[in-house]
Amino acid sequence: MTGGDEQLNRARIAAVWRFLERSLIERDLDETRTLLSRDFVLHMPLRATRLSSPWSWTLAMRFFLNGLSDIRIERGDSFGDGDVIAVRFTVEGGHTGALGEIAPTGKTIRVTALSLWRFTGPVIREAWFELSLWDAVRQIDAVELCNSVVQYQS
Numbered sequence: 001m002t003g004g005d006e007q008l009n010r011a012r013i014a015a016v017w018r019f020l021e022r023s024l025i026e027r028d029l030d031e032t033r034t035l036l037s038r039d040f041v042l043h044m045p046l047r048a049t050r051l052s053s054p055w056s057w058t059l060a061m062r063f064f065l066n067g068l069s070d071i072r073i074e075r076g077d078s079f080g081d082g083d084v085i086a087v088r089f090t091v092e093g094g095h096t097g098a099l100g101e102i103a104p105t106g107k108t109i110r111v112t113a114l115s116l117w118r119f120t121g122p123v124i125r126e127a128w129f130e131l132s133l134w135d136a137v138r139q140i141d142a143v144e145l146c147n148s149v150v151q152y153q154s
Contacts, residue, residue, distance in 0.1 A: 005082075008080075009079070009080030009081070009085070010080070012080055012085045012117075012119055013078045013079070013080055013085055013087065015035065016078070016085050016087055016115075016117050016124075017075065017078070017087065019031055019035055019124075020073060020087070020089065021073060023057070023061050024061070024064070024065070024071050024073060024091060025071055025072070025073060027065055029057070029058045029061055029062075032055070032057050032058055034123075035123060035124055036057060036123060036124050037120055037123040037124065037125045038053070039053070039125070040053060040056065040057065040123075040124060040125060040126065040127075041056070041125070041126045041127075042056040042057055042060060042126075042127055042129075043126070043127065043128040043129065044060060044129050044131075057127075063099070063100065064091075064099075066097045066098060066099070067095060067096075067097045067098055067099035067100075067102070067104070068091075068093030068094065068095060068096070068097070068099075068109060069093055069094045069096040069097070070093055070094050071091060071092070071093040072091070072092045072093065073089055073090070073091055074089060074090040074091075074092070075087075075089055076088030076089050076090065076112075083118055083119045083120070084116055084117065084118050084119075085116070085117045085119065086114070086115070086116050086117075087114075087115055087117070088112070088113070088114050088115075089112070089113055089115075090110060090111065090112045090113070091110070091111050091113065092108060092109065092110040092111075093108070093109060094106065094107070094108055094109075095107050095108070095109050095140050102137075102140065102142045105140045105141065105142075107139060107140050107141075108139070109136050109139050109140060110135075110136075110139065111131050111132055111133070111135065111136045112131070112132050112135075113129055113130065113131045113132075114129075114130045115127060115128060115129045115130075116128045
């Protein structure tokens with residue numbers, strides 16, 4: 001890779017970290033208007049369909065922000081290669097609000113995520129997330145609720 005490529009990768013990695021921290025810690029979802037492309041696509045676990053548009057990020061984040069308070073992010077590895085940036089991080093927060101149909105438990109949830117971010121020029125065009133959601137559900141003793149949902153959908 002050339003020096004310019006390394007510099008671009010570092011700038012994109014910094015933009016992703018800043019975006020995650022603003023979204024989750026500061027609860028500021030306004031940056032979606034400038035950093036995400038108009039045809040942004042979000043791929044997340046447990047979603048049968050893709051969420052397409054910058055508002056898909058806002059929708060997904062509101063779900064987590066509604067359920068978790070005092071969110072902290074622990075940065076993990078990150079690297080870039082061309083238009084794709086990969087970051088690994090852990091999110092931790094108190095379960096003080098509803099997460100969908102799961103009532104608040106007051107317990108701490110800690111979830112590790114691996115995410116890929118595809119850039120088109122200066123904006124993010126697509127993002128993929130792999131989360132340890134089963135582990136999060138287990139932490140708040142909601143396994144039976146999830147089992148009943150899975151059985152119902154089968």
